[in-house]
Amino acid sequence: MKPKAFRYHRPADKADALRMLAEEDEDARPLAGGQSLVPLMNLRFAAPSALIDLNACADLATITVADGVLEIGAMVRQREAELSPVVIEACPLVAEALALNGHPATRHRGTVGGTIAHADPVAELSGVAVALDAEIVIERQGGRRTVPAADFFLDALTTVVEPGEMVTAVRFPVLAPGTVTAFVETGMRGHGLAVAGIAAALRIAGGRIDWVRLAAIGVSPVPVRLAALEEALTGRALGEVESAIAGVADPLGDADLLDNLEGSSAYRRELVPTLVARAVRVAVDKMGVAA
Structure with a gap:
């Protein structure tokens, strides 16, 4: 089909x-990498009145680190x-998540802002944003606001971005030394969409987990912060990880689960x-610490 x-x-x-x-009407859409929007347009699931092609906007394609924040x-x-x-030095979880984000061909065209703004329930980077309390920068002519990732995603393919606005950057915290x-x-097949995934970051001191952040993708229309599991794992010895996880009766709480x-x-x-x-095992193995 054609759009x-x-x-x-x-x-x-x-x-x-x-x-x-x-200057456009409320149905205008920014065009970033086009890896999600263009197929939807071809199928006529999306029908924007206008496209604002951002590919010549070099000032939207920068990576900086300042004051403890990685801004992409x-x-x-x-x-x-x-x-x-x-990115790898400041917040390696971003790089790890992107390595799983579809095929290499789409990653060469797809953008960081595009995957966040598209809000696919199985988008890896959205899970990282929620796990690490990232912030999404949203701008319109004459205005700018910064929204915590936890408040940004409203539903599958739905965010707080309003007509006339667009995502201009994503701000991740620089992870402290020693964070793994x-x-x-x-998923159903190699290099296909995930059924579910987990973003994890933790720090270990004296054989115990003293800080942990976790979020799940693919289980709900929006990424889910796993606060109950974070609480259960904090302060636990590495040998107690599985029992601590098993002791959480309902790690997803009242999340609206996909079925x-x-x-x-x-x-x-x-x-x-x-x-x-x-x-947790994968992260701990990077330290060479025995559980």
């Missing part, structure tokens, strides 16, 4: 893009962020503790 007719604009920079977005511009390609020495990370997931052909809600509820235990 419905639309108006096309190619701004030279962020200011130009925000102006064009403001919306137009940074996923593959660039995945391989960036700056892991992103693990399970579809890829897995029932009951399956996803059972799967999360297994994936969390695996993620």
Whole structure:
């Protein structure tokens, strides 16, 4: 199929893009890598009245570290962020998650801002953002707001971004020295979409976990912060990880669980503790510490 007719604009920079977005109607959409939006348009599941093509906006494609924050511009390609020495040093969980984000071909075109704004329930980077309390920078002509990742995702493919606004950057905390990370997931086939995944970051002192952050993707329409499991694991010896996880009766709490052909809600509820235990093992193995 072909998309419905639309108006096309190619701004030279962020200011130009925000102006064009403001001048268009509420059905206009920014175009980043196009790896999700264009297929939806071809199937006519999405029918924007206009596209604001951001690919010439070099000022949206920067990676910086300042004041304990790693800021990745919306137009940074996923593959660039995945391989960036700056990202790997400041927040390696971002790079680990992006390495699992679809095929290499799509990662070379897809962008960091695009995957966050698209809000797919199985988007790896969304899980990292929620686990690490990242912030999403949203701008419109004459205005800017920063939204915590926990408040950004409203539903599958739905965020707090309003007409006339667009995501311009994602801000991740620089992880403290000694933090180890892991992103693990399970799916139906290699390099396909995950059924569920876990973003994990932790620090270990004296053979015990003294800080941990966890979030799940693919179990709910939005990423789920696993606060009960974080609390259960904090202060635990490495040899007690599995028993601590098993002791949490309902790690997903009142989350609205997905129930579809890829897995029932009951399956996803059972799967999360297994994936969390695996993620902790993977992270700990990076330190060479015996459990």
